[in-house]
Amino acid sequence: MRAISGLWRWRHNPLRRGTDLAEAWVALLALLLILVVAPVLGSLVGTVAQDVLQRSVREQAHSRHLVTATVVRKLDRSPLEADPETSSGRDVRSRVFADWTAPDGTRRHGAAMAELKSPHRGDHFTIWTDPHGRMVARPLDSATATTHAVLAGLGTALLVVGLVEGCRRLIVWRMVRRRYARWDQAWDRAGPDWGRTGTGC
Structure with a gap:
């Protein structure tokens, strides 16, 4: 929600910088990835794990x-x-x-x-x-296999959330560093007497 409100806030703001809008878009993209990609990947991993584990349950029930x-x-x-x-x-x-x-x-x-x-x-x-x-x-029983599959799916979803959030923080950190570097360059260009410009001193 902060990403959406951030985009709305910067839409017509005269103080908006390009990096402010970029940060809001990065946050929105991260939010969409967390809400869509993480559950889908978690569900896929859980389904695959369930199939493999239930096959193991059947094999063990037959061989033990x-x-x-x-x-x-x-x-x-x-x-x-x-x-x-x-x-x-x-x-x-x-x-x-x-x-x-x-x-x-x-x-x-x-x-x-x-x-x-x-x-x-x-x-x-x-x-x-x-x-x-x-x-x-x-032998492994069906309920235990299902529990392991659910945990695998949840673990995958949480891992994706962590990766997305980590990438978002890294991107924002680099943007902030770049912004500070530009500020330093602007101060250097202004020179040591920037406060006295136009005063006739």
């Missing part, structure tokens, strides 16, 4: 399997670990040695984190594996 593992023994260290997507932060996860059957039918065993407070031999818990039974992270 939830299998039941059986505790063989509890391992020495039992660190507190919270899965930020499923736990409240107070759930205790125990480190155990377990056996499980892979989706392809092979028997597997190894160390795993069990969501059991006090695991005993024979206790069951679930883990995510690939088709060959290797443990993998929980």
Whole structure:
């Protein structure tokens, strides 16, 4: 709004300098870029990110399997670990040695984190594996993917706003510097006795 009011104010003002009008046009252009280009680019980036992430969600849902593992023994260290997507932060996860059957039918065993407070031999818990039974992270869910896509779009829009505003400030700074340089040249041309011109001294 300041850009529009600035253009209107300088339109018929006899004190208007060329740089004043140029500054107002630069501000108006920056405003239009912020209001039009930033949302469009943010929307495009968010849409592309959503497509890529939803494709990843489908691939992970197809390639990752939830299998039941059986505790063989509890391992020495039992660190507190919270899965930020499923736990409240107070759930205790125990480190155990377990056996499980892979989706392809092979028997597997190894160390795993069990969501059991006090695991005993024979206790069951679930883990995510690939088709060959290797443990993998929980698959990405659709809601999380959408959240990441929205954040990518918002981040892009904010980045564009920052770039436009930074460019506007740089352009105005250079215009002001050029204006001051012209003033210095005008003072130099006036000479040291500019105040006494025409006084007969």
